[in-house]
Amino acid sequence: MGLGGEDDARSIACGALPISRTPAHATSGMRKHPATIDGLAASTLQLPPGTWATVLDCLCERFPAVARAQWLDRMARGRVVGADGRWLTPETPYRLGLEVHYYREVSAEPPIPFDEVVLHVDADLLVADKPHFLPVTPSGAHVHETLLGRLVRRTGNVALAPLHRIDRDTAGLVLFSVNPQSRARYQALFRERRIGKSYEAIAPALPDIEFPRTRSSRMVAGEPFFSMREIEGPANSETRIDVLARGEGTWRYALTPITGRKHQLRVHMAALGAPIANDAIYPSVVHRGPGDYSAPLQLLAKRLSFVDPLSGVVRSFSSNFVLG
16 A cells, blocks of 8 residues: 555655665765665664664664564675665664664565556656556565666666655556756656646546536545545645546546645545545455455556756656556
């Protein structure tokens, strides 16, 4: 289940992604972040207050799901390093505020059997067409099988950074920054809402509602923790909804998010009485086993359009995926 919603209009802070290809154990040069390994950037932790004797003791308590033996193995392979890029060892003493970089690992991570397509790439931008079920960035049990990881491995460009994100469950367009020097100009498109985003969805027919219409509501975190819900109060989310095609039981809808709240399109459609087909969260949670790809969410990030902040040229991209 995605962490970023259908489309987080706030640009992702990408400065943490490394651009050096120097091995993580190199000691020449003082860089802020260690190298990407196999398309995976290191995670960072500043050690919190505590009474641990070693960094290892702190990590074991901080991340109880990771066995001590796993941390020992990562340290032996240079997968836990300090701010200067030096390997940390089981004997490295704990120090409050010490910056620790570590590489997330999942044992026997299964491949996701669907392929992304690169629709466009130039010196500043890459546009990818993401399939259902593939997360954009590492989350949960998905570390290497992500859109970002695949693209870094494909292009060899460790500076690649997503400018926005869509759910793992959602298919469609994702825009990446290729060049750190121009990244801020493109991030501003999302932050300042100067980019047009259009989605398509298949959901139950709503013959008693007039379209087009706008759904505005106040959305907050719900239960379970990964869901969202609507409450009374000033609206913080807005979606324009229209109908593209009317079938007997289901319709194809055009959804235009004005804001970018987590799960916004899914929540708004469910609130209208037309939850998106195969939605495993709204209106109620449906548990599916690992590797169950039988019911993809019928939501597609179909189009992106914007005026290029560098050239002034109007750019428009469209996904080649088709719902249903």
